[in-house]
Amino acid sequence: MKRLLSQAACVSAAALLAALTAACGSQDDKKVMTQDDETPLVDVDVARSADIEQLHTYTANVEAYKSNNIAPSSPNRIKSITVDVGDHVRRGQTLVTMDNAQAAQLKVNLDQIEREYNRAVQLLKIGSGTQAQVDALKAQYDAAHTQYRNVVENTYLTAPVSGVVTARNFDPGDLTGGQAVLTIGQITPDVKVVISVTEADRTKFRPGMPVEVAFDAFPDETYQASVSRVYPAIDPQTRTFQAEVLIPNRNEKFFPGMFARVSVNHGTQNNVIVPDRAVVKQTGSGNRYVYVYKNGKVSYNRVQLGQRIDKGYEVLSGVADGDTVVITGQTRLADGVAVRLNHKKSE
Numbered sequence: 001m002k003r004l005l006s007q008a009a010c011v012s013a014a015a016l017l018a019a020l021t022a023a024c025g026s027q028d029d030k031k032v033m034t035q036d037d038e039t040p041l042v043d044v045d046v047a048r049s050a051d052i053e054q055l056h057t058y059t060a061n062v063e064a065y066k067s068n069n070i071a072p073s074s075p076n077r078i079k080s081i082t083v084d085v086g087d088h089v090r091r092g093q094t095l096v097t098m099d100n101a102q103a104a105q106l107k108v109n110l111d112q113i114e115r116e117y118n119r120a121v122q123l124l125k126i127g128s129g130t131q132a133q134v135d136a137l138k139a140q141y142d143a144a145h146t147q148y149r150n151v152v153e154n155t156y157l158t159a160p161v162s163g164v165v166t167a168r169n170f171d172p173g174d175l176t177g178g179q180a181v182l183t184i185g186q187i188t189p190d191v192k193v194v195i196s197v198t199e200a201d202r203t204k205f206r207p208g209m210p211v212e213v214a215f216d217a218f219p220d221e222t223y224q225a226s227v228s229r230v231y232p233a234i235d236p237q238t239r240t241f242q243a244e245v246l247i248p249n250r251n252e253k254f255f256p257g258m259f260a261r262v263s264v265n266h267g268t269q270n271n272v273i274v275p276d277r278a279v280v281k282q283t284g285s286g287n288r289y290v291y292v293y294k295n296g297k298v299s300y301n302r303v304q305l306g307q308r309i310d311k312g313y314e315v316l317s318g319v320a321d322g323d324t325v326v327i328t329g330q331t332r333l334a335d336g337v338a339v340r341l342n343h344k345k346s347e
Contacts, residue, residue, distance in 0.1 A: 040339045043328035044293050047274045049321040052314050054266035055307065058195035062203040062215075062247070062258040064185025065192055068161055071180040072098055078174050078181065085168050089184060096157040096181050103155050107150040113141045161186045166256055170244040185256050191249045192228070193260045196240040202267050205230045205243045212263045215248055215254065223247060225262075247277065271306060272315045277327040279313055290319050291326035292335055293341075298326060302336035 077099040083089055117137040123129030129131075167183035170176060193213070197205055205227055213223045231242040245262055247254060280289045288305055291298040306314030319325065326333065332341065 014048065017249055021283075027320070034195045035142045035219065036086045040329050040332040040340050042291075042293070042326045042333070042339045043342045044324045045275050045278065045327050047272045047315070047321060047323045047325050048318050049267045049272050050271055051270050052273070052307065052309065054269050056201070056264050056266065058197070060193040060195045060260055060262065062191050062193055062256055062260055063253050064166065064187050064256050065190050065246075066161060066163075066186040067166070068159075068163075068184045068186075069180030070095060070157050070159070070182040070184060072157065073150065074154065075176050076102070076154070078170055078172050081168070081170070081173050083165050083168075083182065085165050087165045088164060088166060091159055091162045093159045094156050095159055097182075098157070098176075100155050103151045106151055109340065110141070110144045110148045113137065113144050117141045137218070150292065159184055163187055164252075164255070187249055187252060187255065189248065189250045190246045191254050191256070192247065193245050193262060194242050195245065195262050196235070196238060197230075197241055197243050199234065201266075202230070204265075205241075209264075211245055211246065212265070214261045216261075220251045233343075238273055248267070272319050272321055272323075273309060273312045274303075274314050274325050275317055275327050276308075278325040279303070279331050288316070291330055292319060293324040293326055293339065297336055297338050298333055300333075316336065 079097045079099050081096050089095060091240050117134070117140075120129050120134045120257050124131060124134050124282050144148045156339030159183060163184045163186040165182055166185040167180070169179045170181050189232050207227055207229055209227045211225050211227060213225050214221070215223075215226070224246050225247045228244045228246040234241055247260075274290060280291070281287070284290060288303050288304050291299050304316040306316050308314075326339070328337070328342075
């Protein structure tokens, strides 16, 4: 009987030990599984370099080749305006007539001085006058004549160039002020667009280089043009340079204010391409980042993007050729975080 009890005790002890061992093993397995579940699972791809055409597109509005503001030299009342916005004008055409009361008064004064001067000249010839009187009257006449001529020029305002009226700011009866009465734009044989160029691209532009121009008004057409000049000074507000592009316009197809897109080909450059899904935009800023995977962890790399290429982006800095980049699962990531690869998709 004692022997049977002893054997039963041994069996119970062995069963308890087995149960404890099984319980411990189950907890360890559960702990491992929990850790794996908490480690972010990501898909990755490889960044590859390629020779990429450096095509850049700049947007700007069409401008007249030359613009002239038509206004009198001093405030005056407008008598008549013979043109309106959109009208074509020719060089020398009278566009605006101002009130001529001042001109008429100056003409009376000029005629009076001229008569006195002629009389003084005749008196000097017969010995009844002096050369000093003649010289003084001649000076008065010259000054009065200049004043009259200037007023007449500002009474009848003419077009300095042939072109089209692009602005009209007054009507007959108005008293002119700080604004021009009319603005004349020369739109033939060329119009122009002025594009903003970054400091990095400034050296790539030169006068005479060809460009291609497209207009929203003519979506299925492109036009060949060229750079006419590159401005030497940087705009302190935008930190960009300006380049002027001339567009042939003999048939007057393009008008000031039209929206234009200027495409420039700067040749090819070897840069890295990453899938578009790898690029993450930082909340609250315009910065872009890519998570790069290495040795089980990811680093949060700020990148400078170039062009959009199919389903990827050209990367100018921040990612090297051959880097492994994360393309899914970025919402759970941060710099230095350990991750698990989705081998079904990544390998």
